[in-house]
Amino acid sequence: MTGFLPQLVGASNIYGCGMLELGMSFSKEQLVIDNDIIGMMRYAKGGIDVSEYTLAVDSIREVGIGNNFIGIADTLANIGLPSDPKVFDRHMYDEWVGLGSKNDVDLAHERVVDILANHQVAPIDHPDLIQAVIKKADDRFHGKE
Numbered sequence: 001m002t003g004f005l006p007q008l009v010g011a012s013n014i015y016g017c018g019m020l021e022l023g024m025s026f027s028k029e030q031l032v033i034d035n036d037i038i039g040m041m042r043y044a045k046g047g048i049d050v051s052e053y054t055l056a057v058d059s060i061r062e063v064g065i066g067n068n069f070i071g072i073a074d075t076l077a078n079i080g081l082p083s084d085p086k087v088f089d090r091h092m093y094d095e096w097v098g099l100g101s102k103n104d105v106d107l108a109h110e111r112v113v114d115i116l117a118n119h120q121v122a123p124i125d126h127p128d129l130i131q132a133v134i135k136k137a138d139d140r141f142h143g144k145e
Contacts, residue, residue, distance in 0.1 A: 007041050014038055029108035032115075036085040054078060086111055 007014065016023065017038070018031030052058075056074035069075050070092070079090055087108045089096060102110075124130055 007045055014041075028112040029105055032108040032111045033087055033104060036087045039084065 017034040018026050018028065020027050020030055048054075056069075056072075056078070059069070059072050059074040063069055063072060087104055089099075089102070089104065089107060091099060
């Protein structure tokens with residue numbers, strides 16, 4: 001998958017999702033991981049909310065410089081702001097261990113299995129448009145255009 005910088009300058013095509021070995025292999029788990037990364041990139045491209053709330057100024061004053069901010073209410077409330085990953089685990093270590101110590105690839109595999117078993121494709125609102133595209137391609141292929 002290409003990097004984040006091209007998207008910041010307006011690139012609309014993200015290449016290589018799910019690819020391994022320079023495209024010689026494909027992984028559904030990598031595709032799910034890449035989807036999380038793309039979601040984070042899209043969020044960042046939209047701008048980061050910088051406010052007294054997101055900066056947690058009062059909490060910084062209360063906790064103090066150099067102390068632990070990880071477990072405070074503001075941090076936990078804002079931890080999901082940068083993105084809403086489906087794979088990347090943001091649990092604290094003890095909770096992560098209690099949940100089975102699954103790494104991101106294990107979680108991605110579980111998501112792939114769930115998607116393949118349960119995903120329902122939404123029907124296309126205008127199937128006649130799809131048929132028109134198919135007919136145009138068929139006509140072009142058969143030299144009828």
